[in-house]
Amino acid sequence: MSENTRNNTTSSHAASQGVGTEQTTSSADESRNDANRGGEARQKGASILIENVTKRYGGGKKPAVDQLTLEIPAGQIIMFVGPSGCGKTTTLKMINRLIEPTEGRLILGDEDVTKINGDKLRRKIGYVIQAGGLLPHMTVASNIGLVPKMLGWDKKRIAERVDELLDLVSLDADTYRNRYPRELSGGQQQRVGVARALAADPPVLLMDEPFGAVDPITRQRLQDELINIQSELHKTIVCVTHDFDEAVKLGDWIAVFDEGARIVQYDTPERILANPANEFVENFIGSGAGLKQLGLARVGDVDLISGVLGHPGQSARELVGHIDKTGYNSAVIVDDRERPIQWLSKEQLSRMTTVPSHLDKELPLVGTRSTLNDALDTMLVASTGEAVVEGARGRYRGIITVETVMNAITELRRYTPGDYTPVGNNTGEIPVTVQRTNSEASGDAEGTAGAESQDADASVAGDTTSSADPTGRAAGREPWNESGDRS
Numbered sequence: 142m143s144e145n146t147r148n149n150t151t152s153s154h155a156a157s158q159g160v161g162t163e164q165t166t167s168s169a170d171e172s173r174n175d176a177n178r179g180g181e182a183r184q185k186g187a188s189i190l191i192e193n194v195t196k197r198y199g200g201g202k203k204p205a206v207d208q209l210t211l212e213i214p215a216g217q218i219i220m221f222v223g224p225s226g227c228g229k230t231t232t233l234k235m236i237n238r239l240i241e242p243t244e245g246r247l248i249l250g251d252e253d254v255t256k257i258n259g260d261k262l263r264r265k266i267g268y269v270i271q272a273g274g275l276l277p278h279m280t281v282a283s284n285i286g287l288v289p290k291m292l293g294w295d296k297k298r299i300a301e302r303v304d305e306l307l308d309l310v311s312l313d314a315d316t317y318r319n320r321y322p323r324e325l326s327g328g329q330q331q332r333v334g335v336a337r338a339l340a341a342d343p344p345v346l347l348m349d350e351p352f353g354a355v356d357p358i359t360r361q362r363l364q365d366e367l368i369n370i371q372s373e374l375h376k377t378i379v380c381v382t383h384d385f386d387e388a389v390k391l392g393d394w395i396a397v398f399d400e401g402a403r404i405v406q407y408d409t410p411e412r413i414l415a416n417p418a419n420e421f422v423e424n425f426i427g428s429g430a431g432l433k434q435l436g437l438a439r440v441g442d443v444d445l446i447s448g449v450l451g452h453p454g455q456s457a458r459e460l461v462g463h464i465d466k467t468g469y470n471s472a473v474i475v476d477d478r479e480r481p482i483q484w485l486s487k488e489q490l491s492r493m494t495t496v497p498s499h500l501d502k503e504l505p506l507v508g509t510r511s512t513l514n515d516a517l518d519t520m521l522v523a524s525t526g527e528a529v530v531e532g533a534r535g536r537y538r539g540i541i542t543v544e545t546v547m548n549a550i551t552e553l554r555r556y557t558p559g560d561y562t563p564v565g566n567n568t569g570e571i572p573v574t575v576q577r578t579n580s581e582a583s584g585d586a587e588g589t590a591g592a593e594s595q596d597a598d599a600s601v602a603g604d605t606t607s608s609a610d611p612t613g614r615a616a617g618r619e620p621w622n623e624s625g626d627r628s
């Protein structure tokens with residue numbers, strides 16, 4: 142595994158470029174043309190600046206959010222973590238102004254949205270809450286089509302969008318579009334909740350404990366799906382969670398808050414795990430920071446074993462012969478669409494005449510987007526020490542072993558992150574960029590000195606262009622360069 146594991150693993154995620162309100166897409170992503178589903182160009186993430194924002198409830202003396210300044214790069218996933226009551230939800234809801242800030246400014250992309258009509262703002266910001274927050278008396282299609290209907294879309298366009306979104310969240314449209322929320326599992330409701338939030342194609346998605354109400358296996362799947370969706374859509378996603386492992390898995394950036402939404406650390410998961418700012422963060426991370434680093438690397442980035450493939454109906458003896466020739470001791474049976482259905486040892490096959498066709502529900506299966514942590518979990522639950530890996534559309538990709546995971550841990554220890562971080566503080570200050578502009582270089586220092594102007598204010602801390610962040614996460618992350626100040 143290479144040093145830029147995280148970059149590879151989180152494709153959109155990490156490869157996305159936090160430039161202004163628009164994101165550039167990697168060529169691999171473009172070739173998939175995913176962001177252009179249904180023939181309509183899709184809107185990518187917008188940057189957000191929470192500037193010197195304070196929230197006092199009921200005129201209380203102690204603010205729930207105290208002079209928070211937080212820069213949220215476009216097209217990336219930012220996780221809010223911190224103890225109960227520290228102000229995560231208040232901060233989140235101030236972004237779409239479901240809660241109005243007492244003081245401060247909110248900038249979405251290049252627009253000051255502090256005072257604009259709140260309903261208009263919320264159309265640009267999808268919102269997902271625990272258990273989906275679906276309206277119980279409405280079908281799945283009506284729930285998803287709610288905002289497009291309010292926006293005056295015609296019926297055909299809404300119906301197409303509903304089907305497209307159901308497909309995006311891996312629900313079969315014919316099966317689910319006419320169901321009511323009570324006829325769905327918790328995980329399915331959550332998927333519909335995500336689909337609904339994305340319906341009007343907002344550049345920003347806010348998520349408040351989105352996977353808090355589902356079991357751990359479903360949660361893992363939903364997290365993987367969110368990463369998949371993000372790799373297609375490149376939205377700016379701000380997500381509150383209580384689960385630090387979830388923050389590590391999903392986040393490009395994690396903001397660790399203490400009471401009053403005081404930022405204790407705002408950085409990449411890698412750097413927070415490697416260098417917690419203080420004891421508070423250490424305690425928050427909990428034990429096993431090394432193991433948590435496994436949440437940073439994905440199955441698709443490690444070397445998989447190719448294994449031996451067999452097909453239902455094939456002669457078992459012939460397959461055993463093939464296994465013998467290749468030096469393996471088992472074969473993965475795949476269906477006619479190359480999806481793994483069973484994993485049979487040589488011994489099992491030697492007791493059969495024909496390779497069977499039924500699906501083994503206990504098959505230890507992980508996706509290429511699963512983290513190494515997830516893979517380890519799956520192996521432990523199955524007591525196999527190995528798991529079968531599936532890729533896009535459930536196709537067989539190979540086998541991952543405990544040894545692969547151990548090697549990955551060694552590689553992760555060698556990781557040295559770069560030095561770019563977006564601004565996050567409670568002094569209300571946006572540090573002036575240290576980068577010299579052309580005008581400065583030619584002796585005219587007025588361009589940036591003093592940082593009186595919004596353009597200068599909007600510059601980010603650190604020299605991002607010279608950052609050698611091996612993750613590539615920080616590459617091109619200059620969210621406030623709409624003015625073209627930074628090249």
Ligand SMILES: Nc1ncnc2c1ncn2[C@@H]1O[C@H](COP(=O)(O)OP(=O)(O)OP(=O)(O)O)[C@@H](O)[C@H]1O
Nearest residue numbers: 198199205223224225226227228229230231232381
């Ligand atoms: N409507 C309200 N009126 C008065 N105080 C409130 C209100 N909503 C939240 N608070 C207070 O503001 C502080 C921050 O609450 P908030 O819900 O933002 O925290 P949180 O970090 O999201 O908590 P949790 O993790 O428990 O959901 C808390 O002290 C809370 O009691």
